[in-house]
Amino acid sequence: MSGPRKNVGILLPPAVAYSPRILEGLMRHPQIHQKCMVIECPHFEPGRSPLLPGASALDAAIVWAEPRDHWVHDLIAQGTRILSCGAEWDGTPGVASVYFDRPEMHRMVIDHLKSLGLRTAVGMGHKLGLRPASRRLLEGFAEMARGEGIDAQVWSLEGEGSPAMAPGRLLQAHAEHQLADFLRTLKLPAAMLCASDQMAVIVCEVAARQGLRVPEDVVVIGESDNPLAATTRPPLTSIAGNAVALGETAAVVLIDWLAGGAPPSQPVIISGARLVARESSTGRSESVAIERVRRLIERDAVRGISLAELVAASGLSTKTMVRHYRAAFGVDPIDEVNRLRLAEAKRLLVSGPSKVAEVAASCGFSSPAAFNNYFRRHAGCSPSAYQQAAAGVSESAL
Incomplete structure (x- = not known):
């Protein structure tokens, strides 16, 4: 890759704990420093472009986006190479996908639930009707869990404001009546695998308002091992993908693609997840x-x-x-x-x-x-x- 430096946009939601880790991994590649101008454009709200009208064209962009983020299509139409950190854009021309090994993560969670003797579990995401790939991944978790003797289902939290991208929703947990109604239907004890640590915090709060104990009645597991996870009450058990490795791999893909190579024809899967067990699943003993x-x-x-x-x-x-x-x-x-x-x-x-x-x-x-x-x-x-x-x-x- 020669000539002027390429403009690479980092269009990631700052509220997602993975975002700074992905950027850290990306910036470890020496050619990113030498041949790219990295421009951070925080993505705050699904559906709204993080780029200002009239912004200069990007040669490439790393995105964490949903199907309703139509601005991704606008970037593709402009010739921007898109690298997606999730599965929602699989198969879209002009998009390469690098994302976590979800079956690996789900296996860790299921083994953890089995070690606790739990036989009921829920995979919980936000607006899954608008995010078919996320629903499929959670259905994969439920199917894997059922194969291990765990009665598992998938449930979608509705309402505007993804907890992972709009942390202000944490301050309105008292208004999560839909979640409260769902918790009342569960056969206890049960486990809730949440799509983010922020969502897991909301589950803990709503469960407490319903008189349910965490983890005695409801085991709650988040994702990303956000700093919030260790400081909330109770501290959250969290499953975290290797976001630094994802960023490092994204750099390799982008450098080759910008140099004239072809994007990967299949998603690149990043292994190396870890489960951090805390009080929301293990109780006060953290054992x-x-x-x-x-x-x-x-x-x-x-x-x-x-x-x-x-x-x-x-x-x-x-x-x-x-x-x-x-x-x-x-x-x-x-x-x-x-x-x-x-x-x-x-x-x-x-x-x-x-x-x-x-x-x-x-x-x-x-x-x-x-x-x-x-x-x-x-x-x-x-x-x-x-x-x-x-x-x-x-x-x-x-």
């Missing part, structure tokens, strides 16, 4: 193993799960598992099992005319005698005495 134990206790405490079963689920030694669980939750795991089991037994004893034998069976005891001994040891009286005392209090209150 998958300990969160798995906590979920097992919450689900099976009433039947009287044993320490050996908890240790087996964690994959840790007994001493390590107990120490980490106590550090995260301030209580020994078996003490928590006993607390939950006893609480359920007390609830059943006072909630109706249940016989002690029926309560014993409901709480997983092999016999009324075993239940009687357990209840005396932990409650200080027999189940019958507790039931009678509770009935006496109820009658005296009438």
Whole structure:
């Protein structure tokens, strides 16, 4: 490539955490500095061109754009070489695509959900009716998850203002009634894989307003590992593509294309994603193993799960598992099992005319005698005495 320097536009949304990383990777290529004039034109709103009317023609542009961004077609008509960082422009003449290996990212998420014992998941994007490629990718996630025994579906957040590109939507989470209605339909516990960290923050906020706990009821996973992810409450688990490698590859493609070569006939796929596990999926322990134990206790405490079963689920030694669980939750795991089991037994004893034998069976005891001994040891009286005392209090209150 010789002659005057080529004008290369960086038409990326500044609110997307990948954008500065892509630019960092691009600028690592020495010929970009030598032969190109790199011009940043931030892209703030879908549908609106980031270029001013009458702007000089660009020789090439790196874009993060949606199908409704018709200005991309205008650039192509002007002879601008377009490199898309997403799948939405695949197959468009004049466009080369370099984007993340989504199946790799989805496999990491599914393995994470399986390690937590989750069996319900949702892939969530924004305005998927206008973004068919994004919908197909999320449907691929759902299909992959179903193949692993996870009941998965795809759901689209509507409304103007993509959370990733219009962070002001974070300040209006109280108005996300559509999302609140959807969360109420979910079989819990469930996981929400969100198209951005900003979207994941909104899910956390709306879930809390619905009385749902993150991650106990709803595991929330974002994308891009935005600085927001580590500082929000709870800190977000996030899956992040290798955006620097994407920028480096984009530079190689553009330099060759600007020198007269042909653009790649197929998308260039960038691997090397990473999953950063934080509290929105692992809980306060920030340990998958300990969160798995906590979920097992919450689900099976009433039947009287044993320490050996908890240790087996964690994959840790007994001493390590107990120490980490106590550090995260301030209580020994078996003490928590006993607390939950006893609480359920007390609830059943006072909630109706249940016989002690029926309560014993409901709480997983092999016999009324075993239940009687357990209840005396932990409650200080027999189940019958507790039931009678509770009935006496109820009658005296009438």
